[in-house]
Structures are given as structure tokens and as C-alpha cells.
Amino acid sequence: MKKIILLFGILLSGLSVNAQEIEADALAKKIENQPLLIDVRTADEYKEGSIIGALNIDIHNDQFRRSFETLPREKEIIVFCQGGERSREAIAKLREIGFKNVTQLVGGYDRWKKQMEINKSK
Secondary structure (H helix, E strand, O other): HHHHHHHHHHHHHHHOOOOEEEEEEEEHHHHHHHOOEEEEEHHHHOOEEEOOOOOEEEOOOOHHHHHOOOOOOOOEEEEEEEOOOHHHHHHHHHHHHOOOEEEEEOHHHHHHHHHHOEEEEO
16 A cells, blocks of 8 residues: 555656756757747846846736737747746646747756856846
């Protein structure tokens, strides 16, 4: 019985947002292909700096899903937040509405700004 419960627990953990991930250096190379970069942090966080070319669509905004209605479902989307939690939530919401090619930036903006160029608001 313990083995069955353990197996069931392992299966359930696999049902979480099984997000594709990308490291900061790989994203820097991929930016040339113009993936849609979505910063899911708040507007205030975004104003403090973001990845060049990223759009700010706050995950907690009521219009989050609506913001993606007109995009082709095969569009490559890379999401990030400060550290990873909100981007996982965003990936789950995007997959619910049919997007399959969604990737999370490993370590979020915190890791990116340690390694790469940032875009400071004016």
C-alpha cells in the first residue's frame, strides 16, 4: 500500500506545470529569433528594469488571458518574473488557453540581471 501511495504522489507531482526552461545565456542567443518575451511582474517592478524587448503583462492583472487572444497558439513565448514563481503560474494559464511553445527563464529576472544587459526605464 505504501508503494501505491508513493507512486501516486510521484505521478501527481509530475502533473504540475512541467515547464520548458531556458538559461539566460541561451535566451540571449535566442533573442535574435524574436520570441515573445513576457515580463509577468508588476508595472512598478518592470519600471525598475527589464529585459530589452520584453512586454509587461502582470500575471495578476484581470486582463492577462485576454492579452493573448489574438496571438497564434504556436507562437514562441518566453515568460519571466523576479525569481520563477509567477512565471510558472503564467505558463499554466497560457497552456490552459492553448499555447504549447511556452518557456520559463531559469532564475527569472534576478539571474538575468546578474548575467546580461538590462533595460532601465527612462
